[in-house]
Every structure is written in C-alpha cells, then in structure tokens.
Amino acid sequence: MPEAEETTFAAELRRLRGEVSLRALGRRASCSKSIISDLEHERRVPTLPIARGLDKALGAGGKLVSLAEAQRQRLSEETADAAGDSAVDGLLREWDEVWRRDFLKGAGAAGAALATGPGAGTPAAAGGRDLMDAHLALRAAHGRLDNLRGASAVYAHAVGHHQQILAWHATAAGPAERQRIAALAADTGGFVGFLTYDLGMAETAATHYRDAAAHARRAGDLSSCTNLIGQMSRILTDQGHYHRALTLADGALHLAGTAAHPAVRSWLHAVRAHHYACLADTRLAQRDLTLAWTLLERADDGEKPTYIGYLDAAELNKWTGHAMVRLGQRTPSLLRAGRTALDEARAAWPATSVRGSAEVLTASARIHAACGDRDTAANLASRAVAIATETGSARNLRAALTAANG
Incomplete structure (x- = not known):
C-alpha cells in the first residue's frame, strides 16, 4: 500500500478553512485575506x-504551527545547503568579476583602511539573548541617527x-550561535555598506555589500541575501553599468x-524597474512597478x-518617480505620472528620514524641470x-548639484 503524501501547511x-471566507478567517486570525x-x-x-x-482561529490544536515550523526549517536548510550556496555563489562571482573589471583599483586598500574605528577587532563579551538584543538595539539606534x-x-x-560582531562570530560557541x-x-x-556608499565611496561600499x-x-x-545583492545592483546602475546591474x-x-x-521582493522589483528604465524598456519597467506595488500590500x-522596514508607499513612489524620470526622456507622457508619484512621496515622507528626503527632492526637481516647471525645480533642488550638505x-x-545646474 503506497505511503500517504506528507501534509503541507497550505493543504x-x-x-481547515473549508467554507469559511478569507475575510472572515482574516478577522478571526488578525490577518489580511491576501496573506x-x-x-x-x-x-x-x-x-x-x-x-x-x-491555528487558534481554526482550532487546529497546534498542527498548523508544527507544519509552519517544519516548512521554515526545510527552507533554512535548503537555503544553506549546496543548491542555495551555488546560486548565491554564482551571483557573488558575477559581482566579483564586475568589480575587478569596472571599478577603480585600490578599493581593497581603501576598505582595509576604513574598517577601523571604536572597538574594531575587540571581541564582544560572551554570547546570549541579552547581548544579541543589545546589539540589535545599537544597530537600530545607528540607523535612526543616520x-x-x-x-x-x-x-x-x-x-x-x-567589527565587534565579526569578532563575536569568530569565537561563537557552536553552529546555532554562529x-x-x-x-x-x-x-x-550591509548598513556599513550603505553608509560608505552615501559618503561617496562606491568601490569600498561594494566590498562591504559583497561580504x-x-x-x-x-x-x-x-x-x-537577496536584498544585499539588490543593493549591489543599485551601485552598478548609479555607475552607469545598466546591463550588469540588471543581471544582478x-x-x-x-x-x-x-x-x-x-x-x-517588492523593493527588488522597484529597483529592477529603475534598471529597465535606464535601458529605456518601458514595458518591463512598468511590469516591475506593478509587481512592486502588489507585493507592498x-x-x-x-x-x-x-x-527593509523603511519600505512603504512613499518609498515605492520614490522609485516610481526615478523610473519615470528616465522613461520620460523618450515618452514625455510618462512624466506626469512620475511627477505625481514624487509629489506624493514628498508629502508622505517621514520627518525622521531627513537624509533620505534629499534623494526625493532631487528626483522631484529633475522631473519638474523635464515638465517645464523651472521655478519649482530650482526650489526643490536648492532644498536638496x-x-x-x-x-x-x-x-x-x-x-x-547636477539637478540644480541642470
């Protein structure tokens, strides 16, 4: 007699849901019907x-939780095993090749020089949940300050x-802690990579993202992992390597x-839409933007x-604007959609994200200039x-400055 197939979480x-509507179950489980x-x-x-x-809403007695735990464990193992590693390694090798071929020499030395600072090379104290929580809180504080x-x-x-985290990793007690x-x-x-990139050191930022x-x-x-590879692709497109950015x-x-x-995934689609826009591919850029907005829900x-906690409608409107600025060079009718998206992004932009507002203002200046509204463009560029500064x-x-002098 053949063995019964293993029950999946989805099945x-x-x-268990049976005839219960998605909406009704969502209310009982405090979960959206789309999820x-x-x-x-x-x-x-x-x-x-x-x-x-x-599980609680459907009276499953813990079965859904057990199936979810088993599925997540299988995913973790598959991501870390040879198949997952080979896929990631292939992308990282692609990045290494691009870095060697297209970036300026000397980035490795610059990276070594920059990898110093308070506590560099000093092992953290013994591990534990409290220590991990403290490090997570410090990382969050650094993000707010940035x-x-x-x-x-x-x-x-x-x-x-x-550097403290790397030292801690090197002395970890076992596989789970590592x-x-x-x-x-x-x-x-990844955060250090972003900071380095924001300070204008793209080559060094690339090595941080790769590591x-x-x-x-x-x-x-x-x-x-996929978020960081997407960040690498963003550096490439800013450097003008559009096809290689698209590959990543x-x-x-x-x-x-x-x-x-x-x-x-939403953010990756938004970034890829910009890559396509840089290559003047309107259809694929718009397809990716649609997917980005669908996943945002x-x-x-x-x-x-x-x-990726910053991802919201304002962030996607920013990327929509980035794409439309590019596409509008060939198809002026798209400029209006981009201007609307960027105006909405500015209106909803968080007051705590001061640094990031410069990027939105710059994109807005560029698209207002393209629409012929020079006075508004000059004002936005000046604020940016x-x-x-x-x-x-x-x-x-x-x-x-490029937008202001545009």
Missing part, C-alpha cells in the same frame, strides 16, 4: 505569529560595531522566488525585516542641496 490550511490566500497557494512562507493566529544627521555622524561607530551572529553581521555589514551577502548566505537568510537584480529576484519576504505581516551625503549632494 492543511485549505482543509491567507498567498499561504494557501504557496506564494509565501508562513511566519510563526501568523501560523499561531490561524536618518536624522547623515552617515558622517555615525560611520565610525557603525564600522566599530560591525548562524544567529552571521545574520546580525549581514545586517551591520554582508556572504554572511547572509551563511545564516541561511534568503531575504537578507534578475539573479536576486530569481533566488528570492516566493520564499523571500514580500517587502524585499503583503509586506506588513508583522515580520518585516528591520533592514541644503539637506545633502547638512547631512554630509556626498552621493545626494552630487545628484542635487
């Missing part, structure tokens, strides 16, 4: 809080903190599949990773220059 959820639909059709991986809510005052205000401290610390190292390393992606792979964190973004989205968090599920953002200042 059990469909069976439940995605879970039933295996378009997303169940998080434990959502699994617990559904948003308010800019990269220069936090850079040395962030680099020193990252995996947890590797996930933290991916986060702090952070490798740590995310070791941690089995698919969402973090394509690889990140292929690797992400349906398993990476919807917020990460599923992003706030209670487990959005902190490193002031903010970029105040926050020490070389990347934003360079773009804002």
Whole structure:
C-alpha cells in the first residue's frame, strides 16, 4: 500500500478553512485575506505569529504551527545547503568579476583602511539573548541617527560595531550561535555598506555589500541575501553599468522566488524597474512597478525585516518617480505620472528620514524641470542641496548639484 503524501501547511490550511471566507478567517486570525490566500497557494512562507493566529482561529490544536515550523526549517536548510550556496555563489562571482573589471583599483586598500574605528577587532563579551538584543538595539539606534544627521555622524561607530560582531562570530560557541551572529553581521555589514556608499565611496561600499551577502548566505537568510545583492545592483546602475546591474537584480529576484519576504521582493522589483528604465524598456519597467506595488500590500505581516522596514508607499513612489524620470526622456507622457508619484512621496515622507528626503527632492526637481516647471525645480533642488550638505551625503549632494545646474 503506497505511503500517504506528507501534509503541507497550505493543504492543511485549505482543509481547515473549508467554507469559511478569507475575510472572515482574516478577522478571526488578525490577518489580511491576501496573506491567507498567498499561504494557501504557496506564494509565501508562513511566519510563526501568523501560523499561531490561524491555528487558534481554526482550532487546529497546534498542527498548523508544527507544519509552519517544519516548512521554515526545510527552507533554512535548503537555503544553506549546496543548491542555495551555488546560486548565491554564482551571483557573488558575477559581482566579483564586475568589480575587478569596472571599478577603480585600490578599493581593497581603501576598505582595509576604513574598517577601523571604536572597538574594531575587540571581541564582544560572551554570547546570549541579552547581548544579541543589545546589539540589535545599537544597530537600530545607528540607523535612526543616520536618518536624522547623515552617515558622517555615525560611520565610525557603525564600522566599530560591525567589527565587534565579526569578532563575536569568530569565537561563537557552536553552529546555532554562529548562524544567529552571521545574520546580525549581514545586517551591520550591509548598513556599513550603505553608509560608505552615501559618503561617496562606491568601490569600498561594494566590498562591504559583497561580504554582508556572504554572511547572509551563511545564516541561511534568503531575504537578507537577496536584498544585499539588490543593493549591489543599485551601485552598478548609479555607475552607469545598466546591463550588469540588471543581471544582478534578475539573479536576486530569481533566488528570492516566493520564499523571500514580500517587502524585499517588492523593493527588488522597484529597483529592477529603475534598471529597465535606464535601458529605456518601458514595458518591463512598468511590469516591475506593478509587481512592486502588489507585493507592498503583503509586506506588513508583522515580520518585516528591520533592514527593509523603511519600505512603504512613499518609498515605492520614490522609485516610481526615478523610473519615470528616465522613461520620460523618450515618452514625455510618462512624466506626469512620475511627477505625481514624487509629489506624493514628498508629502508622505517621514520627518525622521531627513537624509533620505534629499534623494526625493532631487528626483522631484529633475522631473519638474523635464515638465517645464523651472521655478519649482530650482526650489526643490536648492532644498536638496541644503539637506545633502547638512547631512554630509556626498552621493545626494552630487545628484542635487547636477539637478540644480541642470
């Protein structure tokens, strides 16, 4: 007699829901109907809080929680095993080749010089949940300070903190602890990469992102790894390497599949839309923007990773504007949509994200200028220059000055 197939979370959820509507179950489980639909059709991986809510609402006696835990464990193992590693390694090798071929020499030495600061090379104290929480809180504080005052205000401290995490990882007691610390190292390393990039050192930022992606792979964190590869692609497109940027973004989205968090996948589609726009491919750019907005509806599920916590409608409107500025050069009718998106982004932009507002203002200045509204464009560019100067953002200042002189 053949063995019965193993029950999956999706199959059990469909069976237990029966005739109960998605909306009704969502109310009982404090979960959106779109999330439940995605879970039933295996378009997303169940998080434990959502699994617990559904389990309780359907009286499953813990079965849905057990199935969710088993599925997440299998995913973690698959991400960390040879198949996952080979896919990630292939993308990282692609990045290494681009870096060697297209970036200026001497970045390695610059990276070594910058990898110093308070506490660099000093092992952290013994591990534990409290220590991990303290490091997570410090990383969050660094992020808030960067948003308010800019990269220069936090850079040395962030680099020193990252070095402490690396030292802790090197002395971890066992595989489980090494995996947890590797996930933290991916986060702090990616943050250092962003800060370095914002200060105008693209080549060095690239090495930080590359190393952070490798740590995310070791941690089995698919969402973090694909997010970091997307960040690498953004550097490439800013440097004018559009086709190579697209190759990395394509690889990140292929690797992400349906398993990476919807917020990460939404952001990756938005970034790839910009890559397509730089290549004047209107159809594929607009397709990716549609996918980005669709995934945004599923992003706030209670487990959005902190490193992508900024993703919201304002952020997607910013990327929509970026794409339309490019596409409008060939198709002027798209400029109006881009201007509307950027006006909405500015109106909803968080007051705590001071540094990031310079990027939105610059894009708005460019699209208003393209629409013929020179006075508004000049005002927006002037504000962007002031903010970029105040926050020490070389990347934003360079773009804002170009827009102001445009």
